[in-house]
Amino acid sequence: MIDNLPHRTELSELGEFGLINYLTNNIKLNNPSSIKGVGDDSAVLNYGDKQTLVTTDLLIEGIHFDLTYVPLKHLGYKTAVVNFSDIVAMNGSPKQLLIGIGASNRFSVEAMEEIYKGIYLACKTYKVDLVGGDTVSSPSGLFLSATAIGEAKAEDIVYRNTAQKGDLIFVSGDLGAAYMGLMLLEREKHAFKADPKMQPDLEGHDYILGRQLKPEARTDILKLLKGVGIKPTAMIDISDGLASEILHICIKSGLGCNIFEDKLPIDITTITVAREFGIDPTTCVMNGGEDYELLFTISQADYEKAKGIQGISVIGHLTEKNEGHNLISKSGSVVPITAQGWDAFLKKGMK
Amino acid sequence: MIDNLPHRTELSELGEFGLINYLTNNIKLNNPSSIKGVGDDSAVLNYGDKQTLVTTDLLIEGIHFDLTYVPLKHLGYKTAVVNFSDIVAMNGSPKQLLIGIGASNRFSVEAMEEIYKGIYLACKTYKVDLVGGDTVSSPSGLFLSATAIGEAKAEDIVYRNTAQKGDLIFVSGDLGAAYMGLMLLEREKHAFKADPKMQPDLEGHDYILGRQLKPEARTDILKLLKGVGIKPTAMIDISDGLASEILHICIKSGLGCNIFEDKLPIDITTITVAREFGIDPTTCVMNGGEDYELLFTISQADYEKAKGIQGISVIGHLTEKNEGHNLISKSGSVVPITAQGWDAFLKKGMK
Numbered sequence: 001m002i003d004n005l006p007h008r009t010e011l012s013e014l015g016e017f018g019l020i021n022y023l024t025n026n027i028k029l030n031n032p033s034s035i036k037g038v039g040d041d042s043a044v045l046n047y048g049d050k051q052t053l054v055t056t057d058l059l060i061e062g063i064h065f066d067l068t069y070v071p072l073k074h075l076g077y078k079t080a081v082v083n084f085s086d087i088v089a090m091n092g093s094p095k096q097l098l099i100g101i102g103a104s105n106r107f108s109v110e111a112m113e114e115i116y117k118g119i120y121l122a123c124k125t126y127k128v129d130l131v132g133g134d135t136v137s138s139p140s141g142l143f144l145s146a147t148a149i150g151e152a153k154a155e156d157i158v159y160r161n162t163a164q165k166g167d168l169i170f171v172s173g174d175l176g177a178a179y180m181g182l183m184l185l186e187r188e189k190h191a192f193k194a195d196p197k198m199q200p201d202l203e204g205h206d207y208i209l210g211r212q213l214k215p216e217a218r219t220d221i222l223k224l225l226k227g228v229g230i231k232p233t234a235m236i237d238i239s240d241g242l243a244s245e246i247l248h249i250c251i252k253s254g255l256g257c258n259i260f261e262d263k264l265p266i267d268i269t270t271i272t273v274a275r276e277f278g279i280d281p282t283t284c285v286m287n288g289g290e291d292y293e294l295l296f297t298i299s300q301a302d303y304e305k306a307k308g309i310q311g312i313s314v315i316g317h318l319t320e321k322n323e324g325h326n327l328i329s330k331s332g333s334v335v336p337i338t339a340q341g342w343d344a345f346l347k348k349g350m351k
Numbered sequence: 352m353i354d355n356l357p358h359r360t361e362l363s364e365l366g367e368f369g370l371i372n373y374l375t376n377n378i379k380l381n382n383p384s385s386i387k388g389v390g391d392d393s394a395v396l397n398y399g400d401k402q403t404l405v406t407t408d409l410l411i412e413g414i415h416f417d418l419t420y421v422p423l424k425h426l427g428y429k430t431a432v433v434n435f436s437d438i439v440a441m442n443g444s445p446k447q448l449l450i451g452i453g454a455s456n457r458f459s460v461e462a463m464e465e466i467y468k469g470i471y472l473a474c475k476t477y478k479v480d481l482v483g484g485d486t487v488s489s490p491s492g493l494f495l496s497a498t499a500i501g502e503a504k505a506e507d508i509v510y511r512n513t514a515q516k517g518d519l520i521f522v523s524g525d526l527g528a529a530y531m532g533l534m535l536l537e538r539e540k541h542a543f544k545a546d547p548k549m550q551p552d553l554e555g556h557d558y559i560l561g562r563q564l565k566p567e568a569r570t571d572i573l574k575l576l577k578g579v580g581i582k583p584t585a586m587i588d589i590s591d592g593l594a595s596e597i598l599h600i601c602i603k604s605g606l607g608c609n610i611f612e613d614k615l616p617i618d619i620t621t622i623t624v625a626r627e628f629g630i631d632p633t634t635c636v637m638n639g640g641e642d643y644e645l646l647f648t649i650s651q652a653d654y655e656k657a658k659g660i661q662g663i664s665v666i667g668h669l670t671e672k673n674e675g676h677n678l679i680s681k682s683g684s685v686v687p688i689t690a691q692g693w694d695a696f697l698k699k700g701m702k
Contacts, residue, residue: 039512040512051397149403
């Protein structure tokens, strides 16, 4: 994916300052809170009566992404969006982004430009300003750090630790597809390694591949909830799999939960591919990760208002802590939920 | 430096969430603007009538630091401080910090703890809150990203592009020492590689080693300037060497400059070691980098007020753009200033 670009300019030809200028000289700041962007020691932001949200991620080639099948533009897009998703999961609006890139001389200026194209597209889509960053060399491999800054009124911010007993548990969209997309890409990679003449068999899998390669932050869900006057009691984005995320909310809120397997939203293509791989679709949902959907809780009093919203599903409710964290299977058996999610020290995946 | 710790716990024993909890569970937030720190999707900050400053760096083992001679605690301290220095260079106060660490299984939990000890010490020294971050695995080597957030009143912020013709150019402290500290450490490393029984010959070099391994952000200089009622017309911190930094101010302000070699502040130990290495001390100052001193310009009308401040030196003045960027040597010859500084794609050094 890094050698099929039409031109190749060595990073050393531009030098560090040259590269930053080259990559950032067309930035226009759009948000009133962005006073000064790239080009000084710090960006300058101005938040009046709003509170400021800030989040950071570090992404490493061979751990969080595989350039054998991830196009550089998609990598840039996803790096930005997963950080926006962290702001959205606080019920906030992402407004600024800072990007750090470490690249070895295996990467050309054109390769860096592709990454930035994806970053700029994400910024444009989500109306976020790129306000700064750092571009450095690396002895081998590609490293990305992203810091997103957002805003929200103090009374609108939704934390993880404020869920109440009896609250209903919702998720947006469907789950498990991003994980099956990754499995599919990994399978084709290994097949290609075994026989470089083979053509990748990815046809008919646009949906799950898109979920893996080009996730979105669910700003639309925040709007829909606000539109009917619902403020979630707790919220988190699903980067590590549903099991891990619901445990975060439960443990921080001092509660238990019952999740119902037959309520889990799974796309039919996810189910088909999961079965093809011999993986239980529920396992994809619980432990797969990278869906970047929102997991949130609302009080029962808000259920009538929530019912009419398209694209969200109620999957369970919160209980007393001593009732445990349970998945109620389709057959009615009770399975304790454990976090086997996306552990960065154990397996691959962008968190 | 990573194998001489008394205990070794594998990172995989704790897992990602375990490690983050382990490393951050004693954090107390001190700044009123820090509403929520580690433990949710984003930190939450609250800036009332102040403007927000934010800056990020990405640091990679083998490029920006060498663990053969950099103690992990110093690495953590420096990673934090160089980001604070970017906020200080805007005439702001650093208030929050986010840290991303990518580490291979070569690093133990104790090694990560040492890095965090340095980070916490820097936060304590500069009254900054650690509010978030990301800890991930890496296939090899150590990677650090740091994002500092600070505040300043809008009218106090000092940019790079606002210097005026005729302004006087000042630097704080002395320059070139951090570079000579690096040269010394590199020399002893190579000597040790050639003969592992040799003892490092670092005696009597505390000053330049300290300048390399434990730099400080010059918040004290901001206070002194404020104390006498001076607001610099432009300011930058010296991470890449004086040549590169003065060119940033000149080019962004559309001006030229004359810098006088005999006015450059150099510590006597820097001069001694530079000569021992056969390096011109002025070259260390102009191109060495990593001193993290402040380079700033003031109007001539403020000179009387500045004169009494200890620890700052006037080194030149700003001219018309067409007069060029000149170093006036001790013999009176005029040498054009070029940026050969700390280019991340060419040589080693933390920027």
